[in-house]
Amino acid sequence: MLETQASVFTEPLSFRIIFRVLGSMRLAVHLLLFVAIASIIGTILPQQEVYTDYLHQFGTFWFTVFGNLDLYDVYRCGWYMGIVAFLIFSTTVCVFRNAPSMLREMRHIKSNPSESFLQSRPEQFESFSSKSDIESAQSATATLSDFGYQARVLKTSTGDSVIFAQKGRFYRTGYLLTHVGIVLFCAGALYNANLPLKWSEWTGTVHPEKNFDLPLSKIPQSSWLSSTSSAFRGIITIPVGQTVNAMFELVGDGFLVQHLPFMLRLDAFKVTHYSNGLAKDFVSTISLYHHDGKKFKTGIVRVNHPMSVDGVQIYQSSYSDSASKLNLHNYLLSAPALPPAAISTSVGEHLKTFGSQYAISITDFKTQNVIPRKAVGLSPGPDHGMINMGPTVSYLVNNDRDHTRIILKSYMKAFSRHGEAYRLIGFRENGSSAYHYLTIPQGPKDGIHLFMRYLGDLEQAARNGENASKTVFISNLKKAEAQTQVYLTPHERDDFLQSSLKVMQELRAYPLPFLTVFHDYDLHWSAGLEITRYPGMKVIYVACFALVFGIFILFYVPRRRIWIQMSEDDDKGRRLKLFGDSSRNEEDFHRDMEELNDKLQERL
Known part of the structure; x- marks a missing residue:
């Protein structure tokens, strides 16, 4: 029987304790701290990228x-959303616990307090007046009004007069607004996290596809998302002139295909650069169509200037080559005098050369490429230490015999050094970070035909038994000039000769039996767009306003209350006792009370 009674009485007590803990400030602060730490991680660590990029970056x-901590998608992982949901619950409990008493405090004024309450106020002053009760009250009320207080005169049960004044009556709204703002902010964040999608992943309804090479037509339906999804964030790369109606949303080490609520066409793309070759701005001109093919919007998307349509934001995130036609000239170092083999290719294609021993993979193409001036023997410029080498093609060469891998860059534009034009080829072994450069003299005409012909003539002279001498070098250079019909002045010939001998020394460290020179290209762009829909943003904006306004009230609108108790004094006339308190900034309030007391004594 006793045990039954104990359980009956302890259950409500336990519930009250749990309710108090859930609504406590300490718990809320700890939860906010966890959310802040997670948000810092999510800000520093790039989110929702391809897992291979993370692997290369972190090891x-x-x-x-x-990955085990779900740090690659912090804002949508289970533990983060759990903390945010718990913070919402805790803050809501806190609001329900304290809001009624705060509202009562703002509605009902403690205008006729007890003597013990007044004596416990931190600010107390005393003044005397020779005026009548009414005149003293009028003087006190006027003084309080001058200081911004709303005052009124009350009568106590003993017949004495009490003047009550206050300002900042609604300061408690600051607490309510900040707490409600936190709840709304977290609720908006959960809404943007697309909880239905997370639930579909947990229940197995949706399965991210992990084969990034799979064509769209072969991606299973379990990896597709409807265009009516409440929230999404995905990327798409679109070549100029093409239309898409879906994008890819990275999820873990796979992806989902998100149907777009419209069709998107990239009409044009333009990129501008600074003088040093770095990208300054890139702009996409896009058109949006209904699924029936009717165009309903055309606009421009540029960096930090997205296009908005029906709650969907379209951002310019990147750009890349889109199968631009690249024309290369391939020279054999074993027979440099022969005309080069013309190669027409594009990024992503694979070629074979030198009896199929070497496999060439075209990996990248850029219209602008910046390298240190020091790397090509130039002194730093007046503005910066970099030089823009212009269009550049990168390719990977695999030697099928010894399985070595060489990474090369061929620069189309010649650069000038000491008045002489050079073509540049960079190379490095796979795994090495530093590039080595061949600076090949170009001569008066574009290309390296003169140098290659000269190299072939020197090799033939060596096979004929001619010794290395200045006479042999000059005579063979003149011979190469006649064969290529590129004629040099004596000064140009001396410079070309010195540069040629230097690059011949550099060729000893060159690991391949051929030189691939970038000749020209036919440019085709692709724009990388990020498309998002975050319906919770409106809620978050309201929450931010509530937080800012609430914090402003908390810091700058303190509640200040003053009571002036008037009573008879046989020796000095009317006695006025001042009592006051303030919710914050007690030192400022103390100075104000001293000033108010001085002004009151002047009027009395």
């Missing part, structure tokens, strides 16, 4: 650690 160990 196997840290890649695994970060």
Whole structure:
């Protein structure tokens, strides 16, 4: 029987304790701290990128650690959303616990307090007046009004007069607004996290596809998302002139295909650069169509200037080559005098050369490429230490015999050094970070035909038994000039000769039996767009306003209350006792009370 009674009485008590803990400030602060730490991680660590990028950046160990902690998609992982949901619940409990008493405090004024209450106020002053009760009250009320207080005269049960004045009556709204703002902000964040999608992933309804090479037509329906999804954030790369109606949303180490609520066509793309070759701005001109093919909007998207349509934001995130036609000239170092083989290719294509021993993979093409001036023997410029080498093609060469891999860059534009034009080829072994450069003299005409012909003539002279001498070098250079019909002045011939001998020394470290020179190109762009729909943003904007306004009230609108108790004094006439308190900034309030008391004594 006693045990039954104990359970009956302890259950409500336990519930009250749990309710108090859930609504406590300490718990809310800890939850906010966890959310802040997670948000810092999500800000520093790039989110929703391809897992191979993380692997290359962090290495196997840290890649695994970060992956197990779901740090690659912090804002949509289970533990983060759990903390945010718990913070919403805790803050809501706090509001329900304290809001009624705060509202009562703002509605009902403690205008006729007890003597013990007044004596416990931190600010107390005393004044005397020779005026009548009414005149003293009028003087006190006028003084309080001058200081911005709303005052009124009350009568106590003993017949004495009490003047009550206050300002900042609604200061408690600051607490309510900040708490409600936190709840709304977290609720908006959860809404943007697309909880229905997370639920579909947890229940197995949706399966991210992990084969990034799979064509759209072969991606299973379990990896597709409807255009009516409440929230999404995905990327798409669109060549100029093409139309898409879906994008890719990276999820873990795979992706989902998100149907767009419209069709998007990239009409044009333009990129501008600074003088040093770095990208200054890139702009996409896009048109949006209904699924029936009717155009309903055309606009421009540029960096930090997205296009908005029906709650969907379209951002310019990147740009890349879109199968631009690249024309290369391939020279054999074993027979440099022969005309080069013309190669027409594009990024992503694979070629074979030198009896199929070498496999060439075209990996990248850029219209602008910046390298240190020091790397090509130039002194730093007046503005910066970089030089823009213009269009550049990058390719990877695999030697099928010894399985070595060489990474090369061929620069189309010649650069000038000491008045002489050079073509540049960079190379490095796979795994090495530093490029080595061949600076090949170009001569009066474009290309390296003169140098290659000269190299072939020198090799033939060596095979004929001619010794290396200045006479042999000059005579063979003149011979190469006649064969290529590129004629040099004596000064140009001396410079060309010195540069040629230097690059011949550099060729000893060159690991391939051929030189691939970038000749020209036919440019085709692709624009990288990020498309998002975050319906919770409106809620977040309201929450931010509530937080800012609430914090402003908390810091700058303190509640200040003053009571002036008037009573008879046989020796000095009317006695006025001042009592006051303030919710914050007690030192400022103390100075104000001293000033108010001085002004009151002047009027009395």
